[in-house]
Amino acid sequence: MKQAGFWLNLALGAALCTTTQAATVDGVEVSDRFCLTCHGTDGQGNIGIDAPRIAGMERWYLQRQLEIFRDGLRGTHPEDLVGQEMQPMAAILTDNSIQDVLNWVETWEYKPAEITLTGGDTQRGKTLYQSCASCHGADGEGNEVMKAPALRGQNDFYLVNQLKSFKAGWRGFDPRDQQGTQMRLMAQAIPDDQAITDIVSYINTLGR
Numbered sequence: 001m002k003q004a005g006f007w008l009n010l011a012l013g014a015a016l017c018t019t020t021q022a023a024t025v026d027g028v029e030v031s032d033r034f035c036l037t038c039h040g041t042d043g044q045g046n047i048g049i050d051a052p053r054i055a056g057m058e059r060w061y062l063q064r065q066l067e068i069f070r071d072g073l074r075g076t077h078p079e080d081l082v083g084q085e086m087q088p089m090a091a092i093l094t095d096n097s098i099q100d101v102l103n104w105v106e107t108w109e110y111k112p113a114e115i116t117l118t119g120g121d122t123q124r125g126k127t128l129y130q131s132c133a134s135c136h137g138a139d140g141e142g143n144e145v146m147k148a149p150a151l152r153g154q155n156d157f158y159l160v161n162q163l164k165s166f167k168a169g170w171r172g173f174d175p176r177d178q179q180g181t182q183m184r185l186m187a188q189a190i191p192d193d194q195a196i197t198d199i200v201s202y203i204n205t206l207g208r
């Protein structure tokens with residue numbers, strides 16, 4: 001929890017330094033820096049600390065992730081160090097403040113994700129992706145009924161990290177996290193790291 005305290009101080013400290021676009025967390029006004037300190041300028045993600053883009057991603061999906069982080073179903077596996085950065089940030093949110101934050105995130109503009117991944121075979125990725133399409137959509141557009149988020153438009157480095165995290169059993173480890181568990185089983189069927197690179201390289205071709 002030492003690290004959590006550090007991050008919290010960083011986030012709240014940064015909150016004092018700016019006056020734009022305030023959101024309310026537990027009745028305390030915090031600035032955009034609270035999320036953007038880590039999620040990058042305008043919420044487009046930050047490869048330096050493995051933080052995903054949240055600008056332009058689906059509200060229902062973001063809401064669920066904030067809830068499961070808050071409730072300790074995600075970001076609490078002892079080896080999931082990156083998830084542990086986010087978990088204490090969500091832990092201080094209430095249902096109301098989650099709605100406030102999501103209203104505010106909806107005002108952030110989506111800017112196309114920069115491609116950072118190299119060495120992928122997009123043809124092989126396309127073949128491997130066919131097993132993902134039933135939930136994530138033929139074009140990676142996401143499917144709310146299946147509770148499966150859009151994959152196209154997300155940062156490639158983050159998709160790779162999450163597939164590795166699911167495959168290692170760090171994300172989706174908690175039996176109460178039904179969707180995460182379902183996805184963990186899917187990721188465990190992906191043969192190896194090269195296959196992950198291939199699939200995500202293919203997702204990069206789907207644009208947005």
Ligand code: HEC
Binds near residue numbers: 038066086161
């Ligand atoms: C201390 C840095 C930090 C702060 C501050 C922070 N986050 Fe995060 N967030 C992360 C990291 C790192 C991840 C990736 C976690 C993982 O790999 O599982 C993440 C993941 C997420 C996810 C999951 C996205 C997905 O596609 O699964 C959401 C949603 C999110 N953050 C929203 C927020 C919101 C909203 C705020 C502000 C209230 C916020 N974060 C503040 C670091 C941070």
Ligand code: HEC
Binds near residue numbers: 199
């Ligand atoms: C049976 C349905 C199903 C299938 C098939 C499936 N997924 Fe998922 N996937 C999900 C669900 C549900 C989630 C959301 C998990 C959560 O809420 O934490 C998810 C989450 C993800 C995430 C995390 C996205 C983010 O923003 O954090 C990635 C990456 C992903 N899936 C990739 C894949 C790939 C690649 C395949 C094919 C190899 C695949 N999925 C197959 C249901 C599925």
